[in-house]
Amino acid sequence: MAQGKDNKTPKAGADSKVEKNTQSDVSNEQNKEQSKEKNKEKSKADQKTAKANAEIEKLEAELKAQAALSAASSKPTSSSQETKKPSSSKPDVKPSSSPGSGSSSGSSSTHNTSSRVPAKKTKKPFSWLALFAFLFSLVAVSGVAYLWWQAQQFTQTQQKDLEQTKTLAEQSYQQTRNTLQNVQDNLAQLQLNQQRGNDFVLNTQQSLQSLNNRIKELGQSQPNTWLAAESLYLVNLAEHRLLIEKDTATAVQLLLAANVRLVAMQDPSVFYIRTAISEDIAVLNSIVQPDTESSFLAISGVISQLETLPLARKYTPDPVANESKPQVSEDISDWKQNLANSVERFMGNFVTITRRDTPIEPELPPKQQWFVRANVTSQLLAAQNASLNYKQKIYQTSIDQSLTWLRQYFDLSSPAVISAITTLEAIQNKQVELQLPAGLTTQPLLKAYVAQQLNLQSITEAGNE
Numbered sequence: 001m002a003q004g005k006d007n008k009t010p011k012a013g014a015d016s017k018v019e020k021n022t023q024s025d026v027s028n029e030q031n032k033e034q035s036k037e038k039n040k041e042k043s044k045a046d047q048k049t050a051k052a053n054a055e056i057e058k059l060e061a062e063l064k065a066q067a068a069l070s071a072a073s074s075k076p077t078s079s080s081q082e083t084k085k086p087s088s089s090k091p092d093v094k095p096s097s098s099p100g101s102g103s104s105s106g107s108s109s110t111h112n113t114s115s116r117v118p119a120k121k122t123k124k125p126f127s128w129l130a131l132f133a134f135l136f137s138l139v140a141v142s143g144v145a146y147l148w149w150q151a152q153q154f155t156q157t158q159q160k161d162l163e164q165t166k167t168l169a170e171q172s173y174q175q176t177r178n179t180l181q182n183v184q185d186n187l188a189q190l191q192l193n194q195q196r197g198n199d200f201v202l203n204t205q206q207s208l209q210s211l212n213n214r215i216k217e218l219g220q221s222q223p224n225t226w227l228a229a230e231s232l233y234l235v236n237l238a239e240h241r242l243l244i245e246k247d248t249a250t251a252v253q254l255l256l257a258a259n260v261r262l263v264a265m266q267d268p269s270v271f272y273i274r275t276a277i278s279e280d281i282a283v284l285n286s287i288v289q290p291d292t293e294s295s296f297l298a299i300s301g302v303i304s305q306l307e308t309l310p311l312a313r314k315y316t317p318d319p320v321a322n323e324s325k326p327q328v329s330e331d332i333s334d335w336k337q338n339l340a341n342s343v344e345r346f347m348g349n350f351v352t353i354t355r356r357d358t359p360i361e362p363e364l365p366p367k368q369q370w371f372v373r374a375n376v377t378s379q380l381l382a383a384q385n386a387s388l389n390y391k392q393k394i395y396q397t398s399i400d401q402s403l404t405w406l407r408q409y410f411d412l413s414s415p416a417v418i419s420a421i422t423t424l425e426a427i428q429n430k431q432v433e434l435q436l437p438a439g440l441t442t443q444p445l446l447k448a449y450v451a452q453q454l455n456l457q458s459i460t461e462a463g464n465e
Contacts (some may be wrong), residue, residue, distance in 0.1 A: 001459065004448035007315055013399065027455050029160050033162065033165075034162060037155075037162075041151055041154065041155060041158075044151065048147045048279075048311060049144070052140050052143065052144050054350075055136070056137070056140060059132075059136050059137070060133075060134050062133075063129055063130070063133050063359045066127070066129035067129075071438050082187050095107065113131065129392045135177070201408075221264075224265045224267055224453070225450070225454065225457060226451045227261045227262070227264055228261075228262070228265065228270070228284055228446070228449060228450050230258075230261050231258040231259075231261040231262050231273075231446055232258075232443075232446045232447060232450050234254045234255070234257050234258035234261070235254070235255065235258050235277075235440060235442050235446055236442050236443060237254050238250075238251040238252075238254035238255050238258070238440065239251070239439060239440045239443055240310060241254065242284070242436060242440070243436065243439070246389075246390055246434055246436060247286075248284045248287055248289075248436075251284055252281055252284050252285065255277050255280055255281050255284075255442070258277060258442070258446075259274055259277045262274050262277070262407070269449075270449065272445065273442060273445050273446050273449060274446050276441045276442040277442045279441060280440045280442050283437055284437075286436070287367075287434065287435060287436065289434070290390065290430075290431055290432050290434060292387040292388055292390070294427075295383075295384075295387045295427045295430055295432060296384050296388065297388055297389075297394075298423055298424075298427050299380050299383055299424075299427070300384070301382050301423065302402075302420045302423055302424060303377055303381070304382060305416060305419075305420060306373055306376060306377055306380075307373065308416065309406075309410050309411075309417050309420060310410065310411040310416070310417065311369055311372070311409055311410055311411060312345050312409060312410060312411050312412070315374070372405065372409045375405060376402050376405050376406065379398045379399075379401045379402045379405075380398065380402055381404070382398040383395050383398035385431065386398060387432045390432055390433050390434040391432075391433070392431070392432055395432050396428065396429070399424055399427065400428065402424055403421060403424050403425065403428070406420060406421050406424070407421065410449065424448050
């Protein structure tokens with residue numbers, strides 16, 4: 001667990017670094033986007049301003065050209081007026097003799113001249129170019145204002161989009177952070193489980209190693225105990241094959257294998273066990289195997305002929321025992337009874353009446369004939385099975401029942417029926433049971449020896465500890 005905690009601390013630092021880097025990257029990207037958008041807007045505004053300035057310069061140049069043309073056209077008219085004025089004023093001017101009179105006369109002459117000739121006002125020409133320049137300037141200013149308003153609207157829209165993008169980026173960042181946290185938690189749990197699994201495997205390997213070492217020690221220190229245990233296992237198996245499966249041949253082979261283990265021990269203390277094994281082998285070899293094959297084959301022959309055996313035309317039950325005939329008494333007073341008995345005995349010589357408890361039945365129908373044959377067949381198969389399993393009682397009962405049904409329902413005058421009955425009577429009392437001993441004498445002796453050796457071994461180990 002301490003290792004798990006140490007592993008988590010650098011992970012937490014790494015996570016914080018990853019989060020900071022992610023936040024810095026997001027902020028840098030946002031700043032870059034904002035700067036790009038501002039540069040775009042600024043470049044657009046500069047382009048629009050440059051266009052407006054160019055148009056204004058064009059208008060100013062046109063205005064200057066118009067002003068020059070108007071100035072050039074007004075100069076000839078003013079020069080012609082100036083030339084006309086001296087000619088018109090010459091007859092009115094008179095020279096003066098004295099300076100004083102000259103001055104007064106001059107003033108009066110000028111006054112008269114001015115009173116006679118009305119002063120002409122100079123009219124300024126109407127400039128359409130100035131009006132066009134004013135209107136164009138007004139349109140240009142309006143266009144620049146409209147462009148500026150559009151730029152502001154575009155900027156606001158971009159700011160809203162940027163805020164939405166920022167919100168989505170923050171949400172995505174939060175989801176990514178949560179996912180990363182879940183992945184890190186799962187990874188930590190997997191590492192913890194892996195560590196536990198590694199510890200379990202290591203403990204298991206250590207246990208197996210210690211167990212193997214213990215087995216080697218026991219095998220090196222007590223080889224005879226292992227050999228005796230193997231012999232006991234073989235003897236138990238031989239007894240099982242003998243009593244359960246009734247296989248004497250296999251039991252003898254297992255006893256011989258157990259004797260080989262005891263010989264390998266080279267221990268004189270097991271000589272009595274080897275003697276018991278030899279006696280058990282002699283007993284098993286002396287057992288006579290019953291001739292079950294001949295019984296099995298004889299029953300098979302009867303079963304194969306059973307379908308063709310003829311049934312009896314009618315079923316005749318056995319008669320009831322005849323009643324004793326009445327005797328004539330010597331008493332004279334019973335002369336009536338004696339007369340009746342004499343008449344009955346005389347009539348009995350001509351007509352014989354046989355009494356039966358059950359009625360005489362007609363021939364069996366086909367369905368019942370099939371059942372009769374099937375029942376006889378099943379009994380014969382049971383007898384075969386009993387002969388193979390050495391079961392004497394079941395064998396004899398099945399043969400007896402088959403003979404009863406053959407005599408009762410089949411035609412006894414048929415040679416085939418007589419042959420089948422003769423065959424079954426020949427094997428009816430045949431011995432099929434296998435005479436086996438109740439057990440092996442070696443098994444309890446060897447079992448006690450192994451238990452004694454294990455007790456001595458445990459005592460020795462306790463003393464060594």
